[in-house]
Amino acid sequence: MTRSPRFFGFLYFFIATVFVYFAIQQNNRTEGWDFFTILLMSVAAIDYMIGFRYFSLASKQKKK
Template structure:
């Protein structure tokens, strides 16, 4: 069963938000930016980028259906 791009957009957005939460917790625990915090933020940024691409794809599919 194929899911819509919007579903995957929300999924990646949720995963990215979880990574941001963990990065904030790690930053508070170590009281500074360490390599693990930076890696968590980088993964979150990549996941947000993927989510926004899926949202754009969903919008494009909606526009194609209207035409």
């Protein structure tokens, strides 16, 4: 059973949003930008990038 690229796009966007939420909580707890906060934001940025790529792939498949 294969899933559509749009499903994975939404999945990665959800995961990235969770990482952003955790990064905000970490920033409020430590009152500054520490290594762990930057790491969480980096992972969220990568997840958003992957989500955009899946949405791009879905639109390319739709055009075919």
